[in-house]
Every structure is written in structure tokens, then in C-alpha cells.
Amino acid sequence: MPNDLPSIGFEPVRHDHLPMLHSWLKKPHVRQWWGEPDQEIRLIREGLETGEVDAFIIRVDSRPIGYIQSWWPTEYEEEAWTRDLSPDTPGIDIFIGESEMIGNGLAAPIVRAFGRRLFENGAPRIVIDPDARNGRAVRAYAKAGFTVYRELEEPDGKTLLMEKFPDPN
Template identity: 45%
Template sequence: MRSNGVYGFRPLEQADLPLLKSWLSAPHVRQWWGDPEGEIAEMSEFLDGSSVRPYIVSLLDRPIGYIQSYDPHQEYEHPYRDQPAGTLGIDQFIGVADLTGLGHGPAMIRAFCRMLVEAGASRVVTDPDPDNRNAIRAYQKAGFVKDDIRNTEYGTVLMMHVDARYEMERR
């Protein structure tokens, strides 16, 4: 597990899928993520190796959420292949409803982005629903800037990014 002392990130395991399904079924997550059964099926595929790297997020060793990174350049016709080489994308959620709105989102996103930058990422992108004000605010607090609105196979999204240079200057 990689950790900054507060937030830890360990690879998703098969044994985590029931917990993940309970989080995906929670109203605050389900509003922005797809059908829990479909999401679990897709996340299960990530366990066998793919361009997506899934993690369980822990707060002081307590599992609280999910985060994933992916390389848009590893997928043919990915809508974010226009990003510079070295770009990774992320998606995440806090599964424990009582921990939302307390600043954990921006903090865990910053910690994860630092980990990605230390591993060589030059840019990190994300694509929240333009109506998801809480997510957009969390990303902005984590240092992301808005780019553009895009219509993709995932729906209408707000592209946002943070560059490695910015992340390294924050240390």
C-alpha cells in the first residue's frame, strides 16, 4: 500500500468487490456512477489487467473509497488521447457517506496525484459531470483547472487537469 500517512492506496482485490458494491449502491455515489452491477462487472475486469488501475482508498487504514487511474493513450480512440504524452486520468468516489463534505475528497485526490507524479505522470486529467458541483469544487481545491466541456461516449463531461509542475511546486 502506498500512503502519505493519512490516505493510503492499495490495489483493488476480488475480496473488495462486496464493499465496493455497497458503496456504489449508496445514493450519494449512485447519483454520479452507473448501475452498481454494471460498475462491479467492469471493475472486476480491471483485476485481470487493463489500462485501468483500481485502488481502495483508506483513511488511517480504514477503507473509505475507490480511486482509479488510466492511461488514455493505451486505449484506441479514447476521447482524451489529445492530452500530452505522460497524461493519466482519474476517477474516484468516497463510499462512506458520513465522510463526504469534510475535505477528504480534495485531500485524497492531491495525495493520489502526488503518487502518480512521483511515478512519472506529467499531467492528470479528470472528467466530472458538469452538474456535479461538489466534485468540481473538490477537484479545484486539489489544484485542477477547468478545460472544456466535451460530449463523449461517457456523456457530457467537464475536462479538468493538473500538471506535474503544479503538483511538485505544492510540496
Template identity: 40%
Template sequence: MTDYVFRPVTVADLPLLAEWLEKPHVRRWWSEPEEALASIEEHLHDPTVEPYIVTLDGREFAFIQVADLDDEDDAALDGQPDGTCGIDQFIGVEVLLGKGHGPAFMAHFCRSLFNRGKNRVLVDPHPDNVFAIRAYTKAGFQRLGETTTNYGRALLMALDRQENDRQ
């Protein structure tokens, strides 16, 4: 079994994240690198968002963050069950793209969220981001439909606790 470890992002990780955010495959779907890095840095002290570096067998290769959505002010997310959170992530090391790590570490991370009492995990890829949508589908996420969130066009996808328990 592959050994994925999630450790909280620290200020010392910001240069690595800045490097990853400049990569074309990341930059295409994340905002301007400076804006994205500033947002991640703001979340270091925000109790509603938890940013993590993902390691694979001890090597840093990806970023994931979880946000509590129970009090989120976004009409596109209305009607979600209590205990809903959202995740965002990317793989920063290009040679590890397309090898199944995205779905694998997301599924692992979601299981940890369900173990912490979360009931639903949402993702909101851009409808044109076929690679992300494929990865989310492989991780067990179900399509809820297209919408427009505070961040733009999105395909809402959800993974619910009971669906995850059957995997």
C-alpha cells in the same frame, strides 16, 4: 497530517465496493451498480487501469482508480501530452463526505502519479456534478472545457506536473 493509504483492490473488496456503489450519492454519478462493479472487476487484471481502496487512518472509506490514457481511443481526449492518465473516485462512507477528504486524498494520489513519471492527470466529471468539480478545483485541477467523451457529457479538468510541484 491525515494518513491516506492506497491499496490495490482485490476480489475480496468487491462486496464492499458493491455496497458503496448502491449508495445514492455514488449511484447518481456512476453507472448502474452492477455495471460499475463488473467494470472494476475487469480492471483487476488490466495493466492499463489500477483500482485502489483508500483508507483513512486504517479505515476503508473510498475508491480511486487510475487509467493510462496515452493510447485511449476517445476523440475528446486527443491532444493530451504524453504521460497523461485519468482518475475516477468516490467516497463510499457518507459520514466522511464534505470534510475535505476528497481533495486531500486526490492531491496525495496525484503526487504519487507525478513521482511515477506521469505528466498530467485528467478528470471528467459530469458538468452538473458541482460537488466533484468543487473537490477537483480544491485539489488543484484546472478546467479545460466541456466536451462529450465516450461516456457522455463531461467537464475536462487537468492537473499538470508543474502545477502540482508548486503546491
């Protein structure tokens, strides 16, 4: 990727974005890590309606290329790993929906930019929980400044819990 980083923006998800999101969720490179598209779009829709997640379309040079959300892990008590977090620690989830944008080195700057927004809004720490087999994502999160703080063995494989703190200034 050239030294000139593209313009990265985040547009709040609206209901009219749902068909585009659904089409991305059906793509093999997304579905592999996000699960069944109809269920995932239902969860995104519910998150919009309840406000449980802050959901955004990722735009690179004004073009919609993916999805990113922040959520509050401590609101999901069924996940044992969330009980150790403070209530003001957001989690994030992301996917790049446009196939041709995969492998272009965009994920790390996108996650860094989104993290900056969360830190500017007072987050003391940010967490993300990739599947350990998703090496591309794990490497991108590490490039964005996340480090593994715990590994979980789950029925469908190993999950890495990764964290990032604000840059000291």
C-alpha cells in the same frame, strides 16, 4: 475539518474488496455519478484482471472509505477527447463510498495525495472528467489543483475536462 489532516493511504484493490465496492456503488450518492452498480463492478473486476486500471481502496486513518483508480485515456479511442492527450497522461476516477465521509473536506487531500504518487511515477499531467452537474466533485478537484481546460456536450449532459500539472519546484 481540523488543521490536522488524517492519514490517507491507498491499498491496491483485491478480489475480496469487490463486495465492499459493490455495496458502495449501490449507494445513491455514488450511483448518481457512477451508473449501474453491476456494470461498474464488472468493469472494476475486468480492470483488475487486465491491468487496464490501477485501482485502490482509499483508507483514511486506516478505515476504508472509498475507491480511486488511474487509467490511460488514450487507450479508449472511442472517447474523442482522449485523442489530444499524450499516452503518458493518466486519468483518475474517485468516489467516497462511506456516506458519513461525504462533505468532510477529504476529497481534495485524497486527490492531491494520489496525484503526487502519479507525478512521482513520471506523469507529466493528470486529467479527470467530472459531470459538470457534480458541483461537489468539481470544487474538490479545483481545491486539489485541477483546472478546467475543456467542456464537452454529451448526450447525458456536460462533462468538464480538468487537468493538473506537477507543482513547479
